[in-house]
Amino acid sequence: MKHSRAALVLLVFSAATAVAGAQTVFQPRPSDFHFPDSAVVRAGYARALQAPLREVIGRPDEIHLSRYHGHRIKYRVLTEGDGVYQLFLVEHRGEFPIDGAGSYVIKRNRDSGVFEQVKIFLLSDSEFFVRIFPDPVRGSRMDVVIAGDTVHRSVRVPLQFNRVLVEPFDLVAALTRNVVDWDRFRAQDALSWSEQLQETARRFQATGKLADVFLAPEPTEMIPLDRLRSRLFHEYQQEPGRVVSGVVYPSRFHTDNPETDEIVIFPYITESGRFRMTAFAGQQQISVHSLVAQFPEAYFALSVRRPDSLSIGNLRDDD
Structure with missing residues (x-):
């Protein structure tokens, strides 16, 4: 073949x-x-x-x-x-x-x-x-x-x-x-995760808590906020099912007074092939695009939670 x-x-x-x-x-x-x-x-x-x-x-x-x-x-x-x-x-x-x-x-x-x-x-x-x-x-x-x-x-x-x-x-x-790096556009192979991740996002909005199907968060990394959207796609492409969380700061070096509370983002690709970033501040859904537009010079303290592949597949049955 x-x-x-x-x-x-x-x-x-x-x-x-x-x-x-x-x-x-x-x-x-x-x-x-x-x-x-x-x-x-x-x-x-x-x-x-x-x-x-x-x-x-x-x-x-x-x-x-x-x-x-x-x-x-x-x-x-x-x-x-x-x-x-x-x-x-x-x-x-x-x-x-x-x-x-x-x-x-x-x-x-x-x-x-x-x-x-x-x-x-x-x-x-x-x-x-x-x-x-x-x-x-x-x-x-x-x-x-x-x-x-x-x-x-x-x-x-x-x-x-x-x-x-x-x-x-x-x-x-x-x-x-x-x-x-053109290999990053192979994310189409990961469509099977979309339904589970959307279900996780719905439960988070309802309860304010992540389902117990994620590993401990990885160390925080400070990135320019105007690169958050492409980084979300990168994380999704690296391992579908990842959830990203973080806080917006005015600059890389001024982290005493954050601009926002913790933001949790669920990146996934729909069946029609469109990339989506469902984001929440608390339990209120927000737009990642609006967030970037509001703080164009800011930084995002990004942390990634990887999925536990053994349990996330059974998410729908865990009522």
Whole structure:
């Protein structure tokens, strides 16, 4: 099975490279991503992507079946504000969401027709994506956003922007692997924990106590509050079922007067692939996004509680 999967990825790369007119052969490793790549469909639009905007605007929606993944891909054109957007949307549950995992949103300036960026969604979540920009010196450059936090800025992508638009995303990942830890996006394998963790959160809201299914808290670590969301995703990816707690302080060195009482956060991924952070101050549910916005320069004294895998699976029966 591993050999056939690798061969399939190579076939996808070969097809896309042939359309893009590249001369070198790239030898990728099998995909790290669970979303189906639209590379073959995008490569088929290589000329349309470069066409004058008068030929692009008003073009009807078109749906294609990817013969490699068995998924349908919708090509769509939108005009909004100063931009003309060409979208390649992957089907998820019978729909084509713009923020679905694997979707490409390509923006050109409406006046000049110049490419400005492409936004690629890594999960079926509007806060997990990369933005890649043309760069006349470096080929392209990329920002990486995880759970709303920009964790990498201006990462060099040694690939011309027109190739970024038609090549498989695995090529971008392979070329930037020394900077970006792409393995963190394998969290889809952990969906089985979501129901148990949501049940734990409901019980915490009702009782103000964590169910007796967690190990002792680990030592506290002080982190910038504006990195809390991406850290929550990291903890979830490392071991699904972890619960994070902590207190907000005005700075790393001023810990005498906390800004908040203890906050308890339950990170998980829903069945639709969206990352959620259910948080409580006491028994009152709060928004992690609002917390970060309220204290943008603050620090969070983070502590992690790991699940006892032998007992958390029986949580529902422990009434």
